[in-house]
Amino acid sequence: xxxxxxxGQKSKMKKLISLFFVLTSYILMGQVQKTDSTQSxxxxxxxxxxxxxxxxxxxxxVSGGLNQTSKYAGQLYTGLKFDFEKILGWKGTRAKISIIxxxxxxxxxxxxxxxxxxxxxxxxxxxxxxLNVEKDFGDKFSLKAGRTTSVDDFSVSKLYYYSLNNTxxxxxxxxxxxxxxxxxxxxxxxxRLKYKPNAKHQFQLGVYQLGKNVFDDKQNGLDFSLRNxxxxxxxxxxxxxxxxxxxNARIYLGSNQVFGSLANFNSDNISDYFIxxxxxxxxxxxxxxxxxxxxxxSPHGEIVKLPFQSSIGLNWKGMVKSRPNDRILFFTTVGSFxxxxxxxxxxxxxxxxxxEIGYRFQVTNYFVLQPAVQYNIRPGGSGIIxxxxxxxxxxxxNF
Numbered sequence: 001x002x003x004x005x006x007x008g009q010k011s012k013m014k015k016l017i018s019l020f021f022v023l024t025s026y027i028l029m030g031q032v033q034k035t036d037s038t039q040s041x042x043x044x045x046x047x048x049x050x051x052x053x054x055x056x057x058x059x060x061x062v063s064g065g066l067n068q069t070s071k072y073a074g075q076l077y078t079g080l081k082f083d084f085e086k087i088l089g090w091k092g093t094r095a096k097i098s099i100i101x102x103x104x105x106x107x108x109x110x111x112x113x114x115x116x117x118x119x120x121x122x123x124x125x126x127x128x129x130x131l132n133v134e135k136d137f138g139d140k141f142s143l144k145a146g147r148t149t150s151v152d153d154f155s156v157s158k159l160y161y162y163s164l165n166n167t168x169x170x171x172x173x174x175x176x177x178x179x180x181x182x183x184x185x186x187x188x189x190x191x192r193l194k195y196k197p198n199a200k201h202q203f204q205l206g207v208y209q210l211g212k213n214v215f216d217d218k219q220n221g222l223d224f225s226l227r228n229x230x231x232x233x234x235x236x237x238x239x240x241x242x243x244x245x246x247x248n249a250r251i252y253l254g255s256n257q258v259f260g261s262l263a264n265f266n267s268d269n270i271s272d273y274f275i276x277x278x279x280x281x282x283x284x285x286x287x288x289x290x291x292x293x294x295x296x297x298s299p300h301g302e303i304v305k306l307p308f309q310s311s312i313g314l315n316w317k318g319m320v321k322s323r324p325n326d327r328i329l330f331f332t333t334v335g336s337f338x339x340x341x342x343x344x345x346x347x348x349x350x351x352x353x354x355x356e357i358g359y360r361f362q363v364t365n366y367f368v369l370q371p372a373v374q375y376n377i378r379p380g381g382s383g384i385i386x387x388x389x390x391x392x393x394x395x396x397x398n399f
Contacts, residue, residue, distance in 0.1 A: 047086030052078045052399045056104075057118045057164055059392025065111040065379055073104030073120040079130060092136030095146075100127045100185040100221075111388045112379040114177065114306065114335065115354055118392070119169035127185045127221035145191040147221070149182035150208050153192050154235045154254055155278055159292050159315050164372045164392050167311060167333035167354045172278050174296040174309035174335065179215055180258050180274055181233050182208045187221050202239040207232065210258065231260025248284040253277075264302045265340045274300050288318040301338030308336040325362035329372070331355070337381050349381035358394075370394040 053076070060070035079098025084090040106121030108114075116122070132146025144153075151171045163169040175181050182188045190208035210231040213219065237254030258274040275298065282292035294311045301307045311333040318324040333354045342349040358372025374390040 047083035049081040049083070050079070051081065052076075053397070055120060055394065055396040057120055057392055057394045059107060059117055059164065059374075059390050061107050061110050061117075061388050061390050064386035064388035065107075065113075065376070066385060067110040069107070069110050071105050071107050071110075071118060073102070073106060073118045073124075075103075075120045076101040077129075090135075092142075093133065095133045096130040098128075098130040100129050101125075102127075102185060107390065111376055111390065112382075112385040113354070113376055113388070114352065114380060115165060115167045115173065115333070115376075117165050117374055117376075117390050119164060119166040121166075122183075123185045123215070123217045125217040125220060127187070127217075129185050129187045129221060131187070140195060140197055142194045143191065144194075146189075147187040147224075148190045148192070148208075149184055149187055150190065150206055150233060150235050150256070151176075151181070151183045153194075153204055154206060154237050154256075155252075155280075155296075157250070157280060157282060157292065159282055159290055159313060162315060162327065162329045162358070162360060162370070163313075163331050163356055164358065164370070164394050165331070165333075165354055165356050165374050167309075167335070168294075168313060168331045168356075172280075172294050172296045172309065172311070173333070174298075174304070174306045175256060175276060175278065177306050178304045180210070180262075180276070180304070181235075181256050182210060182214065185221070186215050186217075188214050189224075189226065200240060200242050202241070204235070204237045204239075206235040208235070209233075210260065229261070231258055231262070233258050244283050249282060251279070251281045253279045262303055265338075265344055266302065269302070271300070271303060274298070274303055276300075276304070289314070289316045291315075302340045305337055305341035306335045307338050310334055323362070327360040327362075329356075329358045329360060329370075331357075342381075345380075345382065347382050347384075350378055350383055352379060352381045353377040366398050368394075368396045370396075 056074040058072045061068050077100050082095040084093040102124045106116045106118040108116040132144055132148045134142055134144040136142045155171045155175055160168050160170060167173045176183050188209045190206060192204060192206040194204050196202040210233045234257045237252055239252040241250050243249055256276045262271040262274055264271060276296060278296040280294045282290055284290045292313050296309045298304050298307045314330040316328045319328050320326055334351050336351045337349040355375045356372055358370050360368055360370040362368055371393045376388040379385045379388055
């Protein structure tokens, strides 16, 4: 009954979400607390961990593209983590509930790109996001189920989270461009099984609802329906953790398979199956300096506009000795368009390339400031739009 009441009264839910922001802030400020780090936040004695994060990006297209203008986008992300082993004595059981408020707008249309220069754009509204439980079975298996997305567990690396442009940030972007996987902040029903037999190997299998209106930002993350018409996204990923040339490294390989009713660029045709393969390797070249390479490929050019994408990145922490927690960052992404998509544009399309360089000032343990410059080569792939120069700044605080 409560679920029906919430779903049917969106305006009241927005008030409830605002109240949740206030309540979480009160808990953060008023409870007995111990600060562990920026990432772990504040851990209460009763097994509840509240968290609040605010990020904002301001950027301007100062040269090239379709229109020279500036934009701003922001995101407030807050919630509670529950350790049910401490609260109820349920061993190895934890849960999470979270809410997101995204606002502002991006520069994708002004640049003429398929990639958004501000990674905080997509779902500019208030959303209920996490509402899930995870249970460990021994020290090798864990199962998570509830409201979640695939990008919480698949096709991700901590090295991605420093790019202003969404070609890299969060997840290999080609997986998301055509709506064939679930993504933050558009939560859906899903489950993930993880098996980690030892420190070197990890296997994950995830199954996610992919409804036709999963990316409708007017639903506020409250459409809990399961329909016969929903598609199904199935992820599998293998991770290896070890050393390459005696340097710390990680490799993962994965696939996303979608089963359902998938529109082709030729609207008269419908496909019932799709697959995209992806992979990643990162190596710590020297202490503090890590590099990574990603690739994603799909043979289904009739369904996706970007069958191939590859990114490389460098992340150098502590290069400036007087600022050991700062980072110098560099990213380059190339994306190739499908011939089927190009035919709709009535143009020959060449690969689009996005480059970004930035410096991340770790001002305090919980506050960062990151200026960066992006250079977009052949926006949209047509070759008729001038290359774009996009300076920007990212401000983030985590509690």
